Each structure stands twice: as structure tokens, then as C-alpha cells.
Amino acid sequence: MSPPFETPQAAEDAFYDALEARNVNLMSQVWDDSPDVACMLPMQPIVHGVEVRSMMRELLRSNVPLDLRVTHIRWVELDDIAIHYVEEHNNAAGIPKGAPGIYATNIYRRRGEAGWTLILHQNSPPPPDGPPPRP
Amino acid sequence: MSPPFETPQAAEDAFYDALEARNVNLMSQVWDDSPDVACMLPMQPIVHGVEVRSMMRELLRSNVPLDLRVTHIRWVELDDIAIHYVEEHNNAAGIPKGAPGIYATNIYRRRGEAGWTLILHQNSPPPPDGPPPRP
Numbered sequence: 113m114s115p116p117f118e119t120p121q122a123a124e125d126a127f128y129d130a131l132e133a134r135n136v137n138l139m140s141q142v143w144d145d146s147p148d149v150a151c152m153l154p155m156q157p158i159v160h161g162v163e164v165r166s167m168m169r170e171l172l173r174s175n176v177p178l179d180l181r182v183t184h185i186r187w188v189e190l191d192d193i194a195i196h197y198v199e200e201h202n203n204a205a206g207i208p209k210g211a212p213g214i215y216a217t218n219i220y221r222r223r224g225e226a227g228w229t230l231i232l233h234q235n236s237p238p239p240p241d242g243p244p245p246r247p
Numbered sequence: 248m249s250p251p252f253e254t255p256q257a258a259e260d261a262f263y264d265a266l267e268a269r270n271v272n273l274m275s276q277v278w279d280d281s282p283d284v285a286c287m288l289p290m291q292p293i294v295h296g297v298e299v300r301s302m303m304r305e306l307l308r309s310n311v312p313l314d315l316r317v318t319h320i321r322w323v324e325l326d327d328i329a330i331h332y333v334e335e336h337n338n339a340a341g342i343p344k345g346a347p348g349i350y351a352t353n354i355y356r357r358r359g360e361a362g363w364t365l366i367l368h369q370n371s372p373p374p375p376d377g378p379p380p381r382p
């Protein structure tokens with residue numbers, strides 16, 4: 113799997129493949145080459161631009177367990193922008209079974225022949241004990 | 248302040264004004280009229296489409312304290328899509344002073360004369376004790 117990614121789904125597959133395979137080169141190719149990109153991992157500071165690649169490189173080279181199962185929630189397609197809502201479950205050893213998933217929003221941008229690249233990855237923890245009564 | 252909102256910033260101002268004034272009608276006008284819209288409040292289930300308006304109405308009519316100060320992080324402008332990263336601090340009585348802010352990503356879409364409307368509001372809690380060492 114290599115760029116240019118011809119669909120947002122191809123870019124998304126490459127993103128999660130790069131996480132699972134701890135493939136720094138592929139991960140770097142998934143991200144748009146722009147100061148606008150942003151990444152918000154769970155309970156982590158927001159990271160922008162070139163720092164996203166650095167942070168991803170550190171994550172992939174760390175011993176943080178990463179064995180994600182990704183559940184599709186919804187695609188939103190808007191011309192040259194695609195927004196994907198998913199839920200990520202970490203199946204890695206050491207992560208409690210039945211731990212709640214983490215919401216993720218991935219936004220992809222198309223730039224002509226450069227294809228689709230990732231411009232935002234944002235996680236939000238859902239309620240730990242399932243859906244609570246709404247406020 | 249009323250629609251159509253001629254800029255993403257006008258839509259954003261209306262969103263936070265509606266929260267502060269608990270103005271259900273204005274809040275309803277801020278959101279795009281589409282099944283694609285989504286809202287992820289902190290530690291809450293993801294909500295889509297017409298349910299977003301219902302959930303917002305319940306929130307505004309609840310006794311959840313809402314006195315938000317919003318700090319700008321970054322704007323991303325992409326033709327008919329605008330992405331805004333902000334940090335929200337809740338200054339309401341009962342919220343501990345110095346509590347960490349909450350990241351929010353707001354995505355706006357332009358639809359011709361209908362102007363700019365909100366299609367995504369997503370919160371992510373940042374680390375409670377400030378930036379930790381990265382993984």
C-alpha cells in the first residue's frame with residue numbers, strides 16, 4: 113500500500129495498517145504535508161503540522177501496545193473533503209478486555225494527483241460505563 | 248445574530264452565544280440540516296443528525312453550568328469547509344478554577360445562499376495535569 117491514495121478509504125486503511133505494522137514511512141505518507149494538520153490522541157496535548165509526524169514516529173517506536181480493531185460509524189463525503197467517524201478498540205495484550213472503545217474522527221483532503229491524505233485525527237473517550245443519561 | 252451566517256466565524260459566534268444564552272432557537276439554526284452532522288461532547292456518546300438538535304435542546308434546558316471562555320487555536324479554511332480548533336474553559340460557578348480546558352473541533356460547511364452551518368462539534372479532554380511526556 114503506497115501513495116497516492118486514490119480514495120479516502122485507501123488513506124484510512126494505510127493509517128491503521130501503519131499503526132499496526134509500526135511502519136513509520138507509511139504513516140508519514142498518510143499525513144498531508146501542511147501546517148494545518150492536527151492530531152488529538154486520548155488525553156494528550158493537541159499537536160499540529162510537522163510535529164504530527166514526529167509524534168507519530170515516537171508512538172510507533174514506543175512500547176505502547178497498538179492492536180486496533182476499527183468499527184465504522186459513518187462517512188461524510190464533501191467534494192474534496194471526507195470525514196470518517198469510527199470507534200477504535202485496542203485488542204493488544206495488557207489492555208483489559210471489554211474496555212470501552214475510543215471515538216475517532218479522521219478527516220481526509222484530496223489534492224489533485226497527490227490523492228487523499230489525512231489532515232485530522234481526533235480521539236474522544238466515550239463514557240466509560242456505556243451511554244449515560246444525557247444532560 | 249441570525250442566519251444565514253456569512254462566515255464560519257459568524258456561525259461559531261452564534262454557537263457559543265446560543266450556549267451562553269441557552270437560546271434553543273439560535274442553536275438549532277447554527278447546525279446544518281443534514282443527517283451527516285455529529286456531536287461528541289466530553290465523555291458522552293456520539294450523536295448524529297436530528298438527534299444533535301434534540302441533545303442540544305436538552306443541554307440548554309438542563310441545569311448543567313455553561314459559561315464558556317473560548318481560546319482560539321487554529322483555523323483551517325478549505326473552500327466550502329472550515330475547521331476550527333479551540334480550547335473551551337468553563338468559568339461557571341461550581342467548576343473548579345484552574346480546571347483544564349477541553350479541546351473542541353468545530354467544522355463548518357458553506358451551502359450557497361444558506362451560508363455557513365456547523366456540521367461537527369467534537370470535544371477531547373486534554374491531559375488533566377498539563378502536557379505529559381509523549382508516548
